[in-house]
Amino acid sequence: MGALDGRVVLITGAGRGIGREEALLFAAEGASVVVNDPGVAVDGSGHDDGVAAAVVNEIVARGGRAIADTGSVADWDDARRMVDTAVSTFGDLHAVVNNAAVERNAPLAVMDAADFDDVLAVKLRGTFAVSRWAAHYWRERHVAGVRADRAIVNTASGSGLLNPLPTQTSYAAGNAAVAAMTLVNALELRRYGVRVNCVSPSMVRTRLTAGVPGIQESQPGAFDPQHPATTAPIAAYLVSADCPLTGQVLSIRGGSVAVNHGWTRGAQAEKDGMWEVAELARDLPGLPMDDPFDKLVAALGGAFGITDRDTVLRMVDDTLDRYDQAAG
Numbered sequence: 001m002g003a004l005d006g007r008v009v010l011i012t013g014a015g016r017g018i019g020r021e022e023a024l025l026f027a028a029e030g031a032s033v034v035v036n037d038p039g040v041a042v043d044g045s046g047h048d049d050g051v052a053a054a055v056v057n058e059i060v061a062r063g064g065r066a067i068a069d070t071g072s073v074a075d076w077d078d079a080r081r082m083v084d085t086a087v088s089t090f091g092d093l094h095a096v097v098n099n100a101a102v103e104r105n106a107p108l109a110v111m112d113a114a115d116f117d118d119v120l121a122v123k124l125r126g127t128f129a130v131s132r133w134a135a136h137y138w139r140e141r142h143v144a145g146v147r148a149d150r151a152i153v154n155t156a157s158g159s160g161l162l163n164p165l166p167t168q169t170s171y172a173a174g175n176a177a178v179a180a181m182t183l184v185n186a187l188e189l190r191r192y193g194v195r196v197n198c199v200s201p202s203m204v205r206t207r208l209t210a211g212v213p214g215i216q217e218s219q220p221g222a223f224d225p226q227h228p229a230t231t232a233p234i235a236a237y238l239v240s241a242d243c244p245l246t247g248q249v250l251s252i253r254g255g256s257v258a259v260n261h262g263w264t265r266g267a268q269a270e271k272d273g274m275w276e277v278a279e280l281a282r283d284l285p286g287l288p289m290d291d292p293f294d295k296l297v298a299a300l301g302g303a304f305g306i307t308d309r310d311t312v313l314r315m316v317d318d319t320l321d322r323y324d325q326a327a328g
Contacts, residue, residue, distance in 0.1 A: 002030030003240050008090040010034040010082060012073050012130055013100030015051035018155070018201060018228040022097055023055050025232040026239070027064030032090040035059075036069040036082050036100070044102035044118055065090070073100045073126030083133040095151040095239040096134045098127040098178070105167040107320050110327040116170045123174030127154055128181065131196075135189055142192040149241040150194040154182050158202030161260060162251060164292045166316050167323070175200070179249050179262070186247035195246035197238045200260065201231045202253050225254025 009026050013019040015037030027033050035055045039048030052068035059066040067089050071078030086093040102122045104115040131152050138150050159165045160175030179198050186196040224230075231252050237243055238250075249260040269283040297312050 002028065003236060005030035007031045007094045007239065007241065008034075008086055008092050009095045009097060009239055010036060010069075010086045010093060010130070010134070011097040011099060012036045012082075012126065014097075015039060015055055018231045019097070019099040020055055021227075021229040021232040022099065022235050023066070024059065025229070025236055027059040027066055028062065029236055031239075032065040033059060033067075034069050034082060034086045034089070035066055036071065036073070038070045038072050040102065042102065043104050044122060072122075073098075073130050074121040076129055079126070079129035080133045082130065083137055087137065092148075093134060093137060093150075094148065094241075095153065096130055097153045097155070097235055097239065098130055099155045100126050101155070101171075101174075103168075103171050105171065106169075107167055107323050108169050110323055111169060119170035120174050120177075123171070124177050124181075127178050131181075131185060135185075135192070135194065138189070138192050138194055147193060150189075150192070151239050151243070152182075152185065152189075152194065152196045153235050153238045154178050154196070154198040156182075156198050156200040156249065158200060158251065158253075161200050161249070162295070163202060164296055166319060179260075182249060183247050183262075190246065195238075195243065197245055197247070198249040199231055199235055199238070200249055200251045201228075202251065223255070230254060 004026055007026075007030070009031045011019055011023050011026070011033060014023040014033075014035040019037065023033050023035050035052045037052040037055070039051035040046050047070070049068070049070045052070055056066040056068045067085065069082045069085050071082050073079055073082075083093060083096075100122055102119055104119055106112070106115060131154075134150075134152065141148070156175040156179045157171070159168050160172035161179055165172065179200070182196055182198040189196055234250060234252055234257055238245060249262070251258040251260055266289075267287045269280075269287060271279065293309060293312065296316075297307060297309050
């Protein structure tokens with residue numbers, strides 16, 4: 001018996017990378033899978049129905065159950081239709097894995113508004129739209145007296161939660177927002193038997209990370225900590241009917257799974273009354289604070305051994321210089 005026997009799961013962005021590995025593992029564990037992917041490029045352009053179909057064919061060839069969906073998660077009606085497809089094809093929907101994302105990196109000073117909007121449309125609005133239609137269906141079933149374990153697994157990233165990366169204003173903002181939405185939705189949907197969690201992979205080899213320093217080629221014959229398959233078993237556990245977790249954001253790197261604690265309240269300055277600007281200038285700078293550049297050094301050090309702050313600052317400047325030159 002598989003860990004997901006009898007479960008019906010909709011996975012968005014399941015044609016490549018992490019989503020594809022999730023679809024393959026879920027099906028191998030007994031789930032019926034809706035493989036959603038419109039087959040777009042990294043920046044969201046284009047369309048290829050064959051991307052989702054190829055994953056479905058691979059699942060079916062292995063004896064699994066799957067159907068392709070090529071709608072866009074950013075489209076309200078497409079999001080509703082993919083939920084309907086799961087129910088009409090397999091008779092129910094037990095879980096949604098929101099994995100779809102696109103990326104258009106640029107420094108803030110030259111970023112285009114349309115590029116910002118398009119990234120958020122897929123990552124944030126897409127996660128909301130698919131989750132909303134699934135929640136609507138589950139609410140109706142609950143009101144009708146049907147009781148079953150349901151689950152949403154959102155996907156964030158180290159970019160936006162732990163590792164501040166220059167040129168990723170839109171991508172980081174979307175991921176951080178998805179993590180925040182996870183907590184709110186977990187509180188709201190508990191009454192309908194729905195658990196909501198979030199996985200946050202980092203240093204995973206996908207199309208979106210192809211140019212990231214420290215991403216290495218696949219290493220056959222040994223455990224590959226950067227393979228997109230490393231996220232799949234954690235997502236499968238969160239989808240399984242026996243999982244008790246809800247409202248959690250789990251960071252994943254290789255074989256490590258860490259519980260995130262979000263924005264934790266730190267040291268504080270206090271006054272019994274209204275602050276004066278001069279008083280704040282006196283008291284606030286002395287409080288212990290995180291430095292985003294130190295966080296970047298820590299992230300790069302873990303990835304490929306760069307621990308010198310000046311080296312990291314030069315890398316950031318070199319990256320931004322290339323964008324400035326391209327922008328004229």
